[in-house]
Amino acid sequence: MQKKAIFLGECMIELNGDISSLGNSNTIMEVNFGGDTYNSAIYFSRLINKKTDTFYCTALSKDSFSKKMIERFKLEKLSCDFIRMDGKNPPGLYSIEINENGERSFSYWRDQSPTRQIFLGSKGKHLLNNISSASIFYYSGISAGILDENQKKQLIKVGTTAKVCAFDFNYRHQLHYDKNKSQSLFKEINNCVDINFVSYDDFKELFDIKEPNEIFNILSNNKNLILLRYKNSIIFKNLDQEIKTINVPHGKVVDTTAAGDAFNGSFLALMNNSENNCIEENLLKSHAVTREVIKYKGAIIKKNQMPKLDDYKGIY
Helix, strand or coil: CCEEEEEECCCEEEEECCCCCCCCCCCCCEEEEECHHHHHHHHHHHHCCCCEEEEEEEECCCCHHHHHHHHHHHHCCCECCCEECCCCCCCCEEEEEECCCCCEEEEEECCCCHHHHCCCHHHHHHHHHHCCCCCEEEEEHHHHHCCCHHHHHHHHHHHCCCCEEEEECCCCCCCCCCHHHHHHHHHHHHCCCCEEEEEHHHHHHHHCCCCCHHHHHHHCCCCCEEEEEECCEEEEEECCCCCEEEECCCCCCCCCCCHHHHHHHHHHHHHHHCCCCCHHHHHHHHHHHHHHHCCCCCCCCCHHHCCCHHHHCCCC
């Protein structure tokens, strides 16, 4: 029987370019598509075996940008069966500015995004039924952050029906503006997922922690795998086992866009493809993808730029 992996979230129109001269003259901006769970879905799809189908779940409209998104999804072999197309507005839009160190700053225009209403109405209920009981279900703090309270609960609940539910912490103060509510939300989600991908910087901003091990004091429940990205290392704790650390140097950095997204999608694909690989091996192979992604501008590298992961087997 074919496995079903579902990535749920918001894909947006992306503007990317140097606007330093925009105050004086025209500038050239690249138009693309991007979004945290969408990026992860692509890297997952590129690495997954033929026994698993990859679905992207979102809500769009019938405008030209939405139609082009669908074309892009299909080009990356993302199944579109779980996409609502009855929205009243085009997808959200965001811009990226990148400094000389490859660090990013974002601006968003997403208040009217169709994805904000993904579970509303009879079609929303029908969608919830269709995406339940997946082999893998993946969403993020951003996926939850754009939804109203009732839809948040529905998202968390449908995630628990999956064989493996994975979550990317992805805290954004623009979406999670009430810190107390956000802390409660992320703790609740942590208790309902099997894999929790965490960035130290995001966690530090929300919980005001001083050092990485505090994260495990807050999140560890002996029921899930917690993977923490911290500087040049990944600190992880699986179930009731001890905390471990693996070094993952980054090398050359041009653009860190989608670094974490690429890692998450790759790790889930490798985990799904083989139960024989140890966590450390999957971490190193996933990081190999990240190291390539950050060498290039943009979230998605070309398929021929993907590393040969067999070269990393057993090295850790």
